[in-house]
Amino acid sequence: MSAGTPKLAADDSGAPSLPQPRPPGEPPFRKILIANRGEIALRVIRACRELGIRTVAVHSEADTRALHVRFADEAVCIGPSPASRSYLHIPAIIAAAEITGADAIHPGYGFLSENAEFARLCGKCGVTFIGPTPEAMQAWGDKVTARTNAKRFGLPLLPGSEVLRNEKHALEEAKRIGLPVILKASGGGGGRGMRIVRTEAEVAANFTQATREAEAGFKNPDVYMEKFVERPKHIEFQVLADQHGGVWTLGERECSLQRRHQKVIEEAPSPAMTPELRQEIGETIRRAVKETGYTSLGTLEFIMDEDKRLYFLEMNTRVQVEHPVTEMVTGLDLVSLQIRVAAGEKIELPDTRPWSFRGHSIECRVNAEDPRTFAPWPGLITEYFPPGGGGVRVDSGVYGGWTVPQHYDSLIAKVIVHAPTRAEAIVRMRRALDEFIVGGIRTNIALHKLLLVDEEVIKGEMTTRTIERVLQKPVA
Numbered sequence: 001m002s003a004g005t006p007k008l009a010a011d012d013s014g015a016p017s018l019p020q021p022r023p024p025g026e027p028p029f030r031k032i033l034i035a036n037r038g039e040i041a042l043r044v045i046r047a048c049r050e051l052g053i054r055t056v057a058v059h060s061e062a063d064t065r066a067l068h069v070r071f072a073d074e075a076v077c078i079g080p081s082p083a084s085r086s087y088l089h090i091p092a093i094i095a096a097a098e099i100t101g102a103d104a105i106h107p108g109y110g111f112l113s114e115n116a117e118f119a120r121l122c123g124k125c126g127v128t129f130i131g132p133t134p135e136a137m138q139a140w141g142d143k144v145t146a147r148t149n150a151k152r153f154g155l156p157l158l159p160g161s162e163v164l165r166n167e168k169h170a171l172e173e174a175k176r177i178g179l180p181v182i183l184k185a186s187g188g189g190g191g192r193g194m195r196i197v198r199t200e201a202e203v204a205a206n207f208t209q210a211t212r213e214a215e216a217g218f219k220n221p222d223v224y225m226e227k228f229v230e231r232p233k234h235i236e237f238q239v240l241a242d243q244h245g246g247v248w249t250l251g252e253r254e255c256s257l258q259r260r261h262q263k264v265i266e267e268a269p270s271p272a273m274t275p276e277l278r279q280e281i282g283e284t285i286r287r288a289v290k291e292t293g294y295t296s297l298g299t300l301e302f303i304m305d306e307d308k309r310l311y312f313l314e315m316n317t318r319v320q321v322e323h324p325v326t327e328m329v330t331g332l333d334l335v336s337l338q339i340r341v342a343a344g345e346k347i348e349l350p351d352t353r354p355w356s357f358r359g360h361s362i363e364c365r366v367n368a369e370d371p372r373t374f375a376p377w378p379g380l381i382t383e384y385f386p387p388g389g390g391g392v393r394v395d396s397g398v399y400g401g402w403t404v405p406q407h408y409d410s411l412i413a414k415v416i417v418h419a420p421t422r423a424e425a426i427v428r429m430r431r432a433l434d435e436f437i438v439g440g441i442r443t444n445i446a447l448h449k450l451l452l453v454d455e456e457v458i459k460g461e462m463t464t465r466t467i468e469r470v471l472q473k474p475v476a
Contacts, residue, residue: 027051027053028051028339028342028345029103029339030101031055031104032102033056033102034108035058035087035093035108036107036108036109036110036111038412040110041057041072042067042396043395045068045072050336051339053339056073056074056075056076056096057069057072057074057076058077058078058086058092058093058096059077060077060078060080060082060083060087061080062405062408067397074100087112090118097122098127102127103126103127103128104339104342104343105128107130113131114141114317119132128342128343131296131297132298136296139292140317141315141317143184146312154284156309156311159178160177161176161224167207167208170183171204179198180198180227180228181196181225182226182227183223184224185218185220186214186223187222188214188220192213192214192216193210193213193217194261195209195210210223229305231306231463232256232303232304232463233462233463234256234301234304235252235301235310236255236300236301237281238252238323241295241298242295242341244346244347246349247290248347248355249283251326251330252270252278253266254267254268254460259467259468263321264364264444264451264467265362265365265448267361268360271460277308278354294317296338297323298315299316319334319335322363325363328358328359328361328416331358359420359425360421360422361418362426363414364415364433366415366444367444368410369410371443371475372471377404377410377442378404378405378406378410379404379441380403380440381399381412381441382400382440384399384402384438386413387432387433389431389432391417391418391419392415392432393418395414395416398413412438415432415433426452426458430452433448447475450473454466454470456469
């Protein structure tokens with residue numbers, strides 16, 4: 001590792017020290033290892049290339065011919081196909097960083113991106129973790145602690161509980177909060193460990209099942225409880241904070257179109273948001289992030305009830321799958337900014353409150369799955385033709401002749417469009433989806449097309465229950 005390379009080093013007390021400013025013109029890091037796969041690995045490689053940073057791809061045996069392996073400057077196989085023995089195998093990833101001389105690791109999203117122990121181990125090994133500090137990750141990443149932070153800084157909260165001790169405690173809290181309620185994993189998200197409880201008789205069984213799922217998914221059995229809103233909208237706010245006190249709220253994203261607690265379509269800005277509410281919540285978020293010392297990208301998620309009141313849910317301490325829609329309406333490269341923040345750079349952005357948007361952007365997640373049952377559909381892609389033209393961006397990690405592995409998430413591409421207005425963006429997305437050809441496997445493109453002609457979606461009135469209703473119609 002070259003002298004003067006900016007990194008988060010630990011002093012004798014174990015506390016991280018800020019990197020020293022780099023000379024003008026020198027890249028933020030010399031070499032970054034990307035501890036991920038698929039489209040997000042390629043997204044990070046592109047950002048690194050534009051910053052003049054060399055990249056290292058790690059891959060499982062299933063991903064030997066993957067695009068991120070092909071486009072990185074170096075590649076290291078870190079294990080067999082199962083994620084537990086490769087992309088989640090911390091010793092192999094740290095060893096790959098040491099062998100290749102990487103001075104930083106970008107975790108992408110998923111896998112180890114919100115693992116505080118992984119971030120801490122990176123620091124102990126002299127490698128910068130591109131994300132928040134382990135302490136900040138724990139403070140905001142743990143759902144119960146995040147609720148405490150939110151309450152402290154005035155973010156609105158749904159009625160909820162602390163960590164539930166046992167079935168009896170769960171029943172007591174359900175009675176206090178009022179049914180229906182939802183059980184959630186304290187240490188994770190993505191729908192795992194979530195259980196909706198509508199009657200007192202359902203509490204015990206759902207509590208047991210939720211804790212088992214939480215333990216299996218996040219190695220943390222803790223669950224807590226919140227009041228359940230039947231038809232909410234899901235809205236999230238993007239934040240960026242550097243290590244010099246700069247904090248920017250970069251507007252919100254509408255993420256209500258979900259299936260099984262997994263987002264399907266996202267857009268920015270949200271059609272439900274008013275300028276006044278955007279400014280009010282944005283300022284509260286900015287203060288909370290600044291005073292807790294959080295640095296890096298982060299996303300604070302909220303639900304909006306039928307009366308258009310927002311309630312804080314959780315914070316994701318990483319780059320989001322849907323970050324491109326924010327990039328399209330702000331003109332910012334969020335991944336590049338995330339890397340520069342990790343290197344200790346002072347970020348110079350307009351102090352615009354709230355951020356001024358440029359038009360409207362929509363993202364459709366194209367998954368290798370049955371569009372009705374959502375069952376994964378791995379297999380050989382015999383034909384692949386992504387859409388193009390003005391205002392269309394496709395982030396993907398697949399190609400014709402590539403076999404989609406059965407071991408990982410079913411996301412194969414993200415189609416992102418940008419247009420002056422929301423109505424024009426919807427039309428542009430319909431056109432882009434009509435052009436998208438994927439042969440040999442099933443995808444959810446047909447579902448996206450159904451959603452984009454649905455009256456509720458066109459009016460911007462969709463909720464997290466919309467897809468459930470739309471699926472009552474035939475899907476091609």
